[in-house]
Amino acid sequence: MDKEKIIEILRTNRETLARFHVRSLSVFGSVVRGEAKPGSDIDILVEFEPDAHVGLFVFARLQRCLQEILGREVDLATPKALHKAMKQSILGEAVHAF
Template identity: 55%
Template sequence: MSRSKIQLPDDKTADFCRRHHIRKLSLFGSVLRDDFTPDSDVDVLVEFEPEATPGLFRFVGMERELSEMVGRKVDLNTPQCLSKYFRDKALAEAEVLYV
């Protein structure tokens, strides 16, 4: 059973991941906990196919596209971008939506 406080349509999520060469998309952070509020952003973690890591402008565009899909601000990250102080916890608690 999903712990997520939001719903992402499976078909749109899969299409988004295929178009952007994402091999794994997960949610983490407050969207999976009881402290998620109407003002909370949605923390999304993505892992790209080998040799498919986007540049900054494409990455920001992906973040905007996801924000439109969920109807609220999205904070898009990769495992490498997460702070070493909470990376392991975030990865352990993440809920995979696409693989």
């Protein structure tokens, strides 16, 4: 699945994803670079609404929801959780879905 299709699916499901207090989603990693293999996961960067209190269970449910929507394993991260050494590279290649 290419990045355009992934972004289209994410945008189509924006209302469903809003239940998890999602402010924005971006795709990064091998899918964006065109290096994804058939079994590759999809790397997604999520930003939550500023006033949302998102715990581990909501985060895990969001990840599971994304996996069901996309039909692939999803590696979900927040900008704050990105390793300092990789943060600028990831943010630079990320493609904004919404």
